[in-house]
Amino acid sequence: MKRFLSKLLEKVGDRVGVIFITGLSGVGKTSVLQRLGNEGYDVVDTDDHGYTKKIATGEGDEIVWDEEKISHLIERKKHPHLILSGCYSNQGKFYKSFDYVVLLEAGLDLMLDRVIKRKTNPYGKHPDERKAIIESFTHVLPKLRANADVVIDTSKVGISQTADRLKSLMILSHQVRI
Template sequence: MAIIFVTGLSGVGTTSALEQLEKEGYNAVDTDYGYIKLIENGGIEERVWDEEKITQLLEQYKQSHLFISGCYSNQGKFYKHFDYVVLLKAELNVMLDRINKRTSHNYGKSQKERAEVLDSFENVLPLLEKSSDIIIDTTHNGINEVCLKLKELL
């Protein structure tokens, strides 16, 4: 049984890919919902994985395939539990356009959040690229192509 971790910055398609996989009958969990907590980090409030909940999630699905997604500073602690760490990435202008057009939530639309997205593109993306087993560029790939590549990993 394989556990595939899909990570990436806002606007690259991780949520859309997991929603599609779930529609197709695969076990898929977007950890943005129900698996995070706020911590104080150097005077700044930071959203991170709730490590106890992530551990329970992985235990729950250890006998079946699972696609799991998220992008948090403590995710690396769990890489040893994943068969693959897959980074979805896209060109910055495409990410920003997707953020502007999405209706599922508003993250990235405020000035403060837009600055976070830009900072993450410059500073977080290179770290994700170094720590990922596979990189899928979603700039010109639709959800069906992305999901096909993810399913090939099972």
Template sequence: MTIIYITGLSGVGTTSALDELNRRGYRTIDTDYGGYVRNVALEEGIAHYLNEEKMEHLLKSVGEEHLFISGCCDNQGQFYKDFDMVVLLKADLSTMFERIENRTTNQYGKTPEQRQEILDNHAAVLPLLEKSSDVTIDTTHVSIQEVSDQLEALL
């Protein structure tokens, strides 16, 4: 059994890749849903934390199946020891914003404030994700099927 954590900023394809991997029969968890993330208001904004109790329960329940988990949270690094691999998906900003504008499954990133948050994260968070990831996949000019093939090959 292998646990792969897929991270990246909004618009890089994490949810689409997870959906494709799930379609291929793999167990997948998108931490944006199901109570895996708790938002905490701070003076400088909102922090997004993985729910430690829920994550620990998930990780103990894996069994013999492969598991792909996706998310981008302020405390995800504390779980890196529990993952076999951390994979960063990234894309150039214009591609990210085009995908965000065209998606219908998630409204995040469509307001000016959210777009600014994405720009800020691209400048401040992306370099941290690049340093802490085992593998980086640039999704700018690659189909979701190809991204999923690359993720599947990591098992």
């Protein structure tokens, strides 16, 4: 894999390919990011590292992307590839900055089972959070699907297959023959 990445670096120069992975809680965003990060890809889970902020809305507080920080992250040229993940109401403002918007999805029962069993993220264990996931499945998921370039059903493919599909998209984003 490292040989592949070094060859890719040689071919693409300063061009940065950016893939955005979105999806509701429990679809596998964190798991696939961890896999890609272990393989040497530059990955950022925007749930972490201070890329969000709380804003007041008419319906209460909402956590959204800090648009200045996300813009800076996308514009940097540290690596020839950047894979971001998250799911926030203002993410659509950045879709034109991404080579691909990839939606990970799964059935509701599987998602709820995954959030209960996961140890890396406490979100989804409280009844109010589970209710929010169910509501998002009905109201948010169709919007995410409508704006995605690629949809991957993680109930049908595992982490390694999902990572392979994302790596293929990264190659396409560079339009490079290796």
